[in-house]
Amino acid sequence: MRAIFGWSINFDMKFSYNWLQSYFNEKLPASEKLAELFTFRFSEVESVEQIGTDTIFDLKVLPDRACYALSHRGVAREIAAFCRMGMVDVPFKAVTPRGSFGVDIKEPSMCARYIAASLAGVTVSDSPAWLVERLASVGQRSINMIVDIANYVMFDIGQPLHAFDADKVRGVLSVRKAREGERIVTLDGKEVVFKGSELVIADEEGPLAIAGIKGGKRAEVTKTTTKLLLESASFDASAIRRISTSIGIRTDASKRFENKVPRYLAEEGMARFIEYIVRESRGAEVTVASYVDAHGELDHGRRITISGEFISRSLGVAISPKDIEGFLGVLSIVFSKNGDVYELDIPPWRLDMTIPEDVVEEIGRLYGYENVEPKLPPRVSAPSVLKALYWHEKARDFLVSSGFSEVVTYSFRKEGVMEVVKSMASDKSFLRDDLTKNISEALSMNLAHAPLLDISQIRIFEVGKVFPKGGERTSLCIGIAQSKGFKGESVNEQIRQLRDRLVGYLGAPIATVCTIDDTGGVILLSGKPIGTINAVDGVMEIDLDTVTGVLPEPKQWDITVRKVEALYSPISLYPFIVRDVAVYVNPEDHFDGVRAIINRLEGEKKLMHVVRKPERPFDEFLNSKIGKKSLAFRLVFQSHERTLTDAEVNGEMEHLYAALKEHPGWQVR
Amino acid sequence: MSHKAETDNNVGHLHPITSTVREIITIFGDLGFQVAEGPEIETEFYNFDALNVPADHPARDMQDTFWIKPAESKRCLRTHTTSVDVGRFLEAHKDALPARVIAPGKVFRNEATDATHEAQFFQIDGAYVDRDVSLAQLKGTLEYFFKKLLGNEITLRFRPSYFPFVEPGVEVDILFRGAWLEVMGAGMIHPNVFKAVGVDTSVWRGFAFGGGIDRLVMIKHGIPDVRFLYAGDLRLVNQF
Numbered sequence: 069m070r071a072i073f074g075w076s077i078n079f080d081m082k083f084s085y086n087w088l089q090s091y092f093n094e095k096l097p098a099s100e101k102l103a104e105l106f107t108f109r110f111s112e113v114e115s116v117e118q119i120g121t122d123t124i125f126d127l128k129v130l131p132d133r134a135c136y137a138l139s140h141r142g143v144a145r146e147i148a149a150f151c152r153m154g155m156v157d158v159p160f161k162a163v164t165p166r167g168s169f170g171v172d173i174k175e176p177s178m179c180a181r182y183i184a185a186s187l188a189g190v191t192v193s194d195s196p197a198w199l200v201e202r203l204a205s206v207g208q209r210s211i212n213m214i215v216d217i218a219n220y221v222m223f224d225i226g227q228p229l230h231a232f233d234a235d236k237v238r239g240v241l242s243v244r245k246a247r248e249g250e251r252i253v254t255l256d257g258k259e260v261v262f263k264g265s266e267l268v269i270a271d272e273e274g275p276l277a278i279a280g281i282k283g284g285k286r287a288e289v290t291k292t293t294t295k296l297l298l299e300s301a302s303f304d305a306s307a308i309r310r311i312s313t314s315i316g317i318r319t320d321a322s323k324r325f326e327n328k329v330p331r332y333l334a335e336e337g338m339a340r341f342i343e344y345i346v347r348e349s350r351g352a353e354v355t356v357a358s359y360v361d362a363h364g365e366l367d368h369g370r371r372i373t374i375s376g377e378f379i380s381r382s383l384g385v386a387i388s389p390k391d392i393e394g395f396l397g398v399l400s401i402v403f404s405k406n407g408d409v410y411e412l413d414i415p416p417w418r419l420d421m422t423i424p425e426d427v428v429e430e431i432g433r434l435y436g437y438e439n440v441e442p443k444l445p446p447r448v449s450a451p452s453v454l455k456a457l458y459w460h461e462k463a464r465d466f467l468v469s470s471g472f473s474e475v476v477t478y479s480f481r482k483e484g485v486m487e488v489v490k491s492m493a494s495d496k497s498f499l500r501d502d503l504t505k506n507i508s509e510a511l512s513m514n515l516a517h518a519p520l521l522d523i524s525q526i527r528i529f530e531v532g533k534v535f536p537k538g539g540e541r542t543s544l545c546i547g548i549a550q551s552k553g554f555k556g557e558s559v560n561e562q563i564r565q566l567r568d569r570l571v572g573y574l575g576a577p578i579a580t581v582c583t584i585d586d587t588g589g590v591i592l593l594s595g596k597p598i599g600t601i602n603a604v605d606g607v608m609e610i611d612l613d614t615v616t617g618v619l620p621e622p623k624q625w626d627i628t629v630r631k632v633e634a635l636y637s638p639i640s641l642y643p644f645i646v647r648d649v650a651v652y653v654n655p656e657d658h659f660d661g662v663r664a665i666i667n668r669l670e671g672e673k674k675l676m677h678v679v680r681k682p683e684r685p686f687d688e689f690l691n692s693k694i695g696k697k698s699l700a701f702r703l704v705f706q707s708h709e710r711t712l713t714d715a716e717v718n719g720e721m722e723h724l725y726a727a728l729k730e731h732p733g734w735q736v737r
Numbered sequence: 738m739s740h741k742a743e744t745d746n747n748v749g750h751l752h753p754i755t756s757t758v759r760e761i762i763t764i765f766g767d768l769g770f771q772v773a774e775g776p777e778i779e780t781e782f783y784n785f786d787a788l789n790v791p792a793d794h795p796a797r798d799m800q801d802t803f804w805i806k807p808a809e810s811k812r813c814l815r816t817h818t819t820s821v822d823v824g825r826f827l828e829a830h831k832d833a834l835p836a837r838v839i840a841p842g843k844v845f846r847n848e849a850t851d852a853t854h855e856a857q858f859f860q861i862d863g864a865y866v867d868r869d870v871s872l873a874q875l876k877g878t879l880e881y882f883f884k885k886l887l888g889n890e891i892t893l894r895f896r897p898s899y900f901p902f903v904e905p906g907v908e909v910d911i912l913f914r915g916a917w918l919e920v921m922g923a924g925m926i927h928p929n930v931f932k933a934v935g936v937d938t939s940v941w942r943g944f945a946f947g948g949g950i951d952r953l954v955m956i957k958h959g960i961p962d963v964r965f966l967y968a969g970d971l972r973l974v975n976q977f
Contacts, residue, residue, distance in 0.1 A: 108896055112908075130899040306793045313798075382905075382925060382942070384873025423928060429897070429905030432872060437895035437907060442877035444768070445865065451771030451837065461759065464751060471747035474755055475969040479777075479814075479843070479857055486778070488814070489804040492847060492856055499814075510969030521971055523747050528971070533777045533843070540778055625766060629759045630751075632977050636960045639972045 079134050079323055080114055083143055084205040085123040087224075091144035091155050099123040102147070109150040109433050111137070122205050134327035136417040139226030145417075149398040150434060160339040167358020174244040178267045179279065181302040181331050181363035182243055183338045186234050187345065189353045190214070192293045196348055214289050214296065217344045219320075227300060227329060227337025228321035232276060232287035234295035239272035241297070243279060250275055253285040254317070266311045269299065280308045280325040282317050295357075296345075300338035302331040302363075331367045332416045370414040374424040377408055382428045385440050395434045450624070456542070458622040459574070460531050460612060463544060465628060466573045470566065472527040472546065477506040479533070486535040499535035503545035504600065504609045506530065511549035511606070518551065519646045519704045522680050525550040531612065545609040559606030567591070567601060567608060575619060593618070644679065644706035645717045650687075650737040651728050652696040659685050659699055665727045666703075674723035677712055680704035698737065753954045753977045754859050754966060757886075758841045761861050761950070764885040768878060770837040770863060775821035777843060781811040783824035787933040788902040803847050803856075814845035818862040823902060823926065823945050827864060828934035834941055835867040841950065852962040859950035864926065866936065866943035872905065875923055875944040883911050883920070887957060898922060902930045903945055913956060921948030 089096050096102060103113045106127060114126040129137045136142040141157065148155040163185065171184050195203075195216040203210055206223055210216050218229040246262035252275045253259050260278065262268070268275040277283045280303035289296065308325040312318050338359075346354050380386045392410070396403050402413040414421045421427065432440070464474060480491070484498030491497040500506065507530060514526040529546040546566065548559040557565075591599040591610055599610030651662065663682070669675040680703070687700035703724075705717045725736050751759075762772055775783075785797055796802065796816065803814040815821075821840035830836050844860045865878065872895075880893045891911045898908035903924025910917045923946035931938045951963050958977065960966070965973050 110897060112896070130897070132899045309793055309795075381869065382871060384871025384876075423904070425904040425925065425928065428925070432905050433897045437872075437876075437897070440873050440876055440895070442880045442893075443871070443873040444877040444881060445837075445867070445870075445874045448769035448837070451766055451769055454772045454774060457762075457772055457774060464755060468749035468751055471749045473750040473971050473974050474752040475971075475974060476752050476754060476967055477969045478967055479845070487806040488847075489806055489808050490847065491803075492850070496856075506969065513969065514971045517970075517972055521975060525747055526971070527747055527749070528969070530969075535778065540776060625763070627759060627762075629763045630756065631760070632753065632756045632958075634958060634977050636958050636973075636976060638961075639965070639970070 079129045082206040083125045087140045110146050132420040135419040141225045160336050163359050165359050169358035170240040171362045172242040176364045178304045178307040179243045181334045183300045183361045185298045185359045186357045187296040188355050188357045191352050221340050227333045229341050230299040231289050232297040233289050233293040234297040236287040237271045254282045281322040300334045302334050328419050372412045374427050375408045379431050383432050395431050453622045453625045456616045459616040461627040467529045472529045475528050475530050485537045501536045503530050503543045507545045507547040511547045515549045542612040544612040548606040560602045640706050640708045642711050647703045650700040652735045654733045655697050675720050677705045679706040750975050757954050765839045770839045773821050773826040773838050773840045775825050779815040779820050783820040787824045789927050789929040790901045803845050818842045818860045822862050822864045831935045837865050839863040855963045862947035864945045866941050870942040921946050
């Protein structure tokens with residue numbers, strides 16, 4: 069079941085143990101230990117799988133940490149922090165701008181940075197074994213060396229990258245909005261027709277790629293490509309999310325952009341992209357013909373001021389300066405200190421850290437929430453009682469003590485007044501505007517099950533919101549149904565009596581102001597209609613908000629709380645079969661004798677499918693003419709596995725008849 | 738011949754959700770938490786904006802939230818009762834703090850239903866605001882609650898998590914009948930939430946928590962399918 073407090077929009081990513089190990093000289097903790105550390109220091113672990121000599125962790129990266137942790141290096145930094153291990157991070161070689169290639173960012177609000185580099189002398193070969201293996205470990209198929217390196221760098225450091233065949237690009241590259249009706253065929257052969265608000269990378273001929281989401285077929289890198297145009301860019305998170313949703317394409321790149329990729333990373337991404345291509349193009353003379361870095365404002369360094377006292381007070385546990393400083397150190401947070409106050413320099417990849425509370429979380433999780441001792445808040449006096457709630461509960465108590473059971477039904481239905489914009493199903497487009505309909509349906513459904521429930525009448529109620537024109541109110545609906553042959557008062561009469569008792573129970577003010585017009589089936593309060601009675605036979609519904617409005621303020625919370633410990637017994641989905649039996653017994657005999665026989669036959673497996681054993685006879689009378697007492701009772705048969713046949717039930721009944729007849733003086737009628 | 742009148746076997750039963758809500762109210766009442774109620778049709782402000790949910794957060798999509806026609810009215814079926822205790826109650830009591838409040842109630846999510854997912858379900862949400870509030874107190878409060886509700890033998894733990902309206906944010910698990918179960922999300926109330934409802938962040942701190950009541954009812958009574966709770970079926974209700 070999904071988190072209910074809010075929405076954890078987590079991002080699953082596969083992480084390779086061996087790949088993470090490459091960031092450390094020291095041996096990582098064993099995979100089981102590492103999984104446990106992930107769970108309690110970092111993120112939920114969806115699965116841990118041993119594949120060959122590697123272990124693959126499927127982690128649900130939290131959305132706030134996705135800006136840095138959807139990459140092996142990001143998670144390696146986490147491990148470095150919570151294992152206090154030194155990390156090996158080989159620095160990249162920055163590329164100096166050169167050449168005259170033009171990039172025109174027409175939408176700077178959606179694209180803060182675009183680095184383009186063109187490479188000449190390239191041979192597009194298959195990937196080396198190490199690269200194929202690395203990608204395979206995280207579930208990625210090898211395509212060709214260039215595409216594989218782009219993917220590898222993305223899974224390694226988190227920067228999405230793209231490569232075009234430079235010979236297929238015409239003129240200046242621009243980052244612009246798509247024009248309405250423009251089309252692109254994506255790398256996987258899907259045609260997208262643009263609405264006009266999407267962001268594309270285009271040349272003079274038209275779109276080459278859907279920015280940050282998917283490349284196009286036209287400038288695809290193939291085996292014959294010799295010149296590359298590489299892209300490493302920073303696209304706006306909201307824009308990418310909106311466009312990706314609107315065109316229905318989500319990719320590893322778009323997922324990362326949606327979660328903010330730090331702008332500083334584009335430079336490193338490009339440098340490593342080029343570095344790997346040069347290194348792996350063994351023998352070939354690859355040259356960087358041009359390199360352009362078009363950008364507006366880049367990331368600001370962020371500083372947070374926080375006191376040790378604030379950290380300890382927020383967590384409710386005293387954290388020593390030594391511990392705080394240790395945790396800051398392993399998080400690569402550089403700080404200066406003035407008394408108890410720390411001035412923190414937040415590393416550029418931690419876009420999620422903006423306020424002191426974020427620092428509290430970092431210290432808290434590294435300290436370990438399991439080490440935070442629970443404390444109860446100070447005692448205070450009993451809280452005030454909510455009037456409406458109190459009277460709702462009082463009404464429930466009254467109804468339960470009057471033999472009514474509570475149901476909770478669906479708020480959605482086919483017709484109504486208030487409609488939802490997008491419904492689950494065509495018969496659930498509206499919100500209910502009364503409860504009467506739901507109660508009527510529940511009455512007939514339950515009446516059909518009456519023998520199973522061992523009751524002769526269905527009495528139910530619901531308290532819930534209904535949605536009439538313009539708003540909502542709390543409604544109370546009460547219903548009674550009984551089978552046609554029921555000996556007793558009509559359901560309408562019983563409802564009328566119940567109404568009077570309910571009014572009496574709730575208290576004086578209602579009794580004096582409530583008048584009822586039975587002929588019209590309307591309940592009135594001070595002349596104003598507040599409900600209906602027997603408009604549907606045996607059903608009344610009242611506006612509970614109005615009724616509770618005129619009731620007095622409750623003095624204290626004196627609602628019964630019964631601890632219910634019962635465990636659910638399964639309900640069979642198969643039909644049940646009812647058999648009524650009447651037996652003449654001696655006048656002094658009790659029904660217990662019949663029950664004993666039924667129990668014995670069950671023990672002997674001669675009665676196998678009785679789901680409802682009679683507690684008492686439903687009819688009992690003395691036939692003075694023959695000097696015998698008649699007991700009539702009901703058995704209900706049902707299976708949890710299948711539909712029982714009449715023949716099966718008849719067979720079981722024959723055992724019962726035989727056993728009853730064996731009893732001295734008894735005869736089956 | 739003298740027939741006895743047809744016997745009336747009817748014994749009334751509260752719905753298990755109501756019984757559980759009553760227990761929850763009583764347990765938190767012992768800790769001084771009062772109950773707040775609010776509308777099921779909620780404004781975008783209380784359901785999302787006030788709770789620091791970003792304007793383009795996926796939860797706001799039609800696929801996840803039932804918006805009410807006309808769409809321009811920006812009203813939806815509340816997706817949590819956090820809108821009640823954290824949103825409406827704190828705003829109404831911003832000048833009458835400290836506060837301890839819970840909001841039990843029906844909530845709605847637009848998603849495919851199955852044995853563990855329903856488009857409507859019940860949630861318990863709570864907030865505690867005072868001058869000095871800590872994560873340790875959040876842990877103490879929830880541990881007290883779950884022990885009272887499910888028995889002293891349960892174990893409670895926190896894991897790091899993320900919800901827009903809290904920082905730090907944690908996932909709350911309990912060990913119950915031999916299995917760890919996710920039962921709540923919780924954390925320290927985010928300063929942006931306090932700002933949105935007008936609570937002075939230089940004075941007040943707070944924690945908040947929330948989880949599904951249906952799930953608690955299901956694990957407590959061993960009910961395998963959430964949909965059984967809303968079928969109006971006495972074969973279920975009369976077992977409790």
